[in-house]
Amino acid sequence: MKRNAFLAPWLLCPLAAAAQSNMNMQGMSGLFNVPDASVLEYGTAVLAHDRQVDGRFARPRTRNAAGNDMTISAGAFPHVEVVGRNVTTTTTTEGSDLSFNIKLQLPWELIEGVDFAIGEMDLGGSVNEYDTQFGVVTAQLGDFRTTIGFGKADGKAATGTGRLDGVFYGVEYLATDWLSLIVEDDVHTLNTGLRLMTPPGLLPEGWKLAGSYMLSQEEGVKDRQDWYGLALTVPLSADYDREIPKSRDRQPPAVAYTGKVVEERLDSNDAVDLTAPPQSEYIRAEYRAKMRSAENLDKVESLRRRFRHADFEQVRVQRNGNEWVIAFENYRYNANAIDALGIAAGIAAEALPEGSRFYLQMEKYGVPIFGMGGDSSAWGRFLNDDAGMPESVLIAAPSNRIRRRSNQGMLDAVLGGTLDYLAFRPTLAIKPVVSSTLGTEFGVLDYSVAARADLMIPLWKGAALNMTRDWSVYETEDFTEEGVFGGVFRNQAVPSGFRDRIISQTIRHGKGFTTMISAGRFFRVNDGVMVESRWEPGDGRHRFRAIATDFDFKHNPGLKREARLWSYRYFAESTNSELNLTAGSFSAGDNGYRFDFTQHIGDTRIHLTYKDSEGNKFAGIGFTIPLTPRQDMARIGGLQVVGAARWRYDISTILGEQGNRLVFGPNVVPTAGFNLRNGYFNVDRLSPAYVRANQERLRDAWLKYGAPQQRASE
Template identity: 30%
Template sequence: MTSKHSTLVSGAVACLKLAVAGSALSFPAMAQNVDHDLAFPGYSGFLNVPSATALAHGQADIQFSDQSFYKGGYDHIKNVSGTFGVFPYVEVGGRLAWAETHSSCFQGCGIRDLSANVKVQAPLIPHEWFDLAVGIQDLGGEVNYFDAKYIVAGRQFGPVEFALGYGDPDVPNRYLDGAFGAVSFRPFPWLNFIAEHDSQDLRVGAGVTSPRGWLPGGTQVKAKVVAYNRGEYDDDRRFAAIGISIPFGNAGARPRLAQEAARTGQERAVEQQEPADALTARESVPASHRRSSDVENPQASSDVARNLGEALVDAGYERVRVASVGDTLHVRWENNLYNRDERDSLYDVASRAQKAAGIHGTARLTLLNQGLPVVNRTVSLGPDAKPYALAAEFAPGGVLPGADLTVSDWDFEGSFGPAWKPRLTFRPNISSTVGTEYGVWDASVALGTELSASLWPGALVSASYNTEFYSSEDFEKGGVFFDGRQRTGVIEAEIQQSLRMMPWMYTSVHAGRYAFDYRGALNETLILSPSGHHSLGFIGGYFQHREFDDISRRQALARYSYFNPGLDLQLDVYGGQFFAEDTGVRVDSRFWFGDYAVTLQYKNTDAEFVSLGWVIPLTPVKDHQFRYLQLRGDADWSYSVQTRINDDLNYTAFGGAGIVQSANPLREVYLNRGRFSNQ
């Protein structure tokens, strides 16, 4: 560390001691946990200096600023940063910096760069001791304007927070090149004063945040300003940033069907404190709804089953069957209402069974998809505030889709419309480039429409059509990205037959037209662990070009999938030969927040790519349907931004590790996108 660095850092520490002493007297009740903000470079932090904490799990911040370090100095360059707390103690983000929006960089455009950031906070250190984090800015690649690796420690005392760290950038003599430090003073939750030394320059500024509760959905507006600069590369210039912070997704917004082992002690205590209420509820059941063993009416239990079945059909469920066997209600139904997450349907049916149960003690629920039984839940129908599952498993049975050895005579059978009801799904399809030499953002946008219908159990016919309605100049004919545009025409038309060979094994065979120009056949096979947390899969196919006999494609991929329900984390690892016959690996991850997700992807075939994106459902929590038709949006629409890494130049590319599969693959149609858990 140079003498200049030592003097400035020591001065910051001295100021910190005075601020801490003052805050201990003036603000003894100030909470230690404060909102995390983005620094100008896009990671959570102060002005340019990173903090020792990561964004909170589920927090999403988007920021626009006008400061970038370029060609040895700071300049007013536009930046958009987006950072997500994807995991406890882990944040990932992306940054787009540009000087000119439309000009070609081959003729001169200044800086135009797309980069990725990662920060990890040490999870095992008590907050009362200190916080510690490591991070990488501008991950991967050779054309890196902002590359830096850093480690930072920090501590918070009431309204005062400080950080000290060390950085190593790819470009020397800029921020984070050596020791750095920062201190902030937050006299009010909405106001923050900041002073820092970023290893090269001394900087003072302030930040403001809209108070919690002023805006809907937990949204907060945030702004920062650099009011004073002094140093080698930044001398008395002003910069500003403005952004929003939102709790991403809707996790916790709706109840789930908890399992007995997962219920909290508080829930069990409430149940144990209500014996009188339970007795009252039992005695208040009309005699006509009690079991024949308790009353003289032998039809009482059958009436309960019929009433429940009619209620389910009226609600819009299909292929409904209900039977009363002893003190157990057996319920089978197909869900086409809760298309975002079928666990909502499990809870809805369990709640309806609980209300209609009479004196039935349990219900055995079986969820169907395309006529095939998928999962079973044995549910307590006691007087608890919420229904809960006593047992969870994949539905028993094998190749025979209608086999049910438990019930031979159903008290009710009905459906909201025919099994072959057509379903029309709409979605926007987007091809785009971000931060390339040709422009900041170029895009081709189309409306995708899929029509599907069920033929018999496990059989499905579908067709998808694409209609391009917008394209920027570079995606038009003659443009550099024309081949990657959204084409107008039939994307896919196929017929498929899926078989549930065993409760934990599915296979499907598909034939038809794929990827606009190819006809061929597909096979997908899936093997599940008993818990549903692990699966092994195979996706293979042969495709022949419709016009050129000498063009054909073979695809053969193995897939391992993992789902952690506690963290709502999904991981898919693909390996083998992809559709373009490039070979290698692809890793897809989803960090779920209710019905929304942040996605991270890594590809390594002919080149290496990373992408950051999100999943947003474009349909209501509960879809509406007519008796002979259903119109709905895409419940799993995704968009991502991709950049090349570990290459001499970040050439734009749309391909790499592409997978051609059915528009209705096994996990999406039958297994709630891989999010069913039996534990």
């Protein structure tokens, strides 16, 4: 292999990286083909495309060819970069190769101005075209960056080109903030060229578009020597989300007022109970008169009015001494219910006098799902200034703190609550549904797309009717009868018609226990019952869940589909990460287990998955994004129409020496459109640990939505 020794003197100089990480043509951050020791910034993603391909997509294999090399990359964790890559020829209707790359950067700077990283391309798959392991060092000074590394290429593409199989190196010079010049030796060939970037201020903050032009010393097929690529970098969330919680700059907590609490109660119906009255009859009478005063009654109505103005529903207010208990339901902040908590806390802090305390009881269809309380003044300083979050009461799946009125019987309370929920106030969610294959022998991307409408109608406390219908929109040929082998993916297409018709009843047991029992038609073809129970003790770091189904297949009533699953989730508050282990018998009757690692970056989540099903092993990467704004539209005539609060897309590959078989639906957890995790507990994000980890979100929601609305109404 020809070497290019004239680069060696450059490597003796202390050079520097002045530019942000950019994707190269091998699906890693770096130069053109050479990876460097940088990684994508945490909380950002890159969509990239270039025309250089090699391996089985080039003829002969010893040279490059023009094709389509597409990558989706993410800074999934600080100092960690993950990439999904798909390579094909000049057409996207033939076969392609799907692979995954990963790079890990040493988080400590052992030598000033020098970074170290290791990585692997084409990680784990059964047909490894580009499998390469490497270690790399990047030194930086001023406007220069120099990189040297060593790779071991075992993939089939390396048998022809030998790219990155040995010592590789390169230099990048940032001539301006929008132009860099690059020269590299990737072991296969010497490459030179330039990279153009959008100047600061041209795109929204955090966005960047980069174009690369590379001239290779080694000719490609048909005498082609030049290659180009494009990469778009996008932030996945707000600035404060693109830093893990333990690294965020947080001020000391706000100081709480501690005064004497007199145990009394005043609710919005002007009923007073002295549960711990003073000894003196005169003092008792004085306190009773004070609690009955117009000022306190006005405060109750003022709180109710403020919460209703903020579009909270089912608002009830009671006073216990100097603590105000406020129960409410959130229907407008569906992308993340923590926004509703921030707004509700801001209203209470602004409306209550110095020294008061509040307790917020967030509910869903009458079931308490989260409790949060503290000193109103301390919370006011936290939400409006830079003070840290005060020590507060935070409870997952709490007991009901709203008491019955002293003159109201239990039957009256139950009937009154039922009538409230019989009011017709449905929510209609519209979202896309995609069934797809990526990187198969039949094409780069095949898909079936449908529109889904989810109608939720509350019935009584804890009960709801969920009806889901799909409308097929478009299918590629392989999802139809006209495709290869009569439609190789036809059975995976999304058909038009009703999917779910389910009635559910949710039962709150207390102490973090909740159960949902659902019955009806599930997943188009199953009739029966599903039971889901969860326990979230303490601060919510741990969550245990069990799911059981008893389904009859509608086309063959004797065919049973009985899933039996248990699940454990751990949430790491310091990093906003969660690990979920699920095991048992899954939807299709396959036995096994799955690990899901999820990194929360604002309302975006990145998923890394490992599955073991009946001896088959799979690895995958996916993402979840909201397809609805942080604040959904209000009801019109009682009906609310929203987008998808969370939309997930995954790609996976089979592992091991098992060929490149197509396997659909391994380790699928039976999940109705409305369930405890999604419908009630904000996708496991209503826990004290999550709220503390994302406390900046409380302030941001109040300042962006709550404060302007409240002050405009005054």
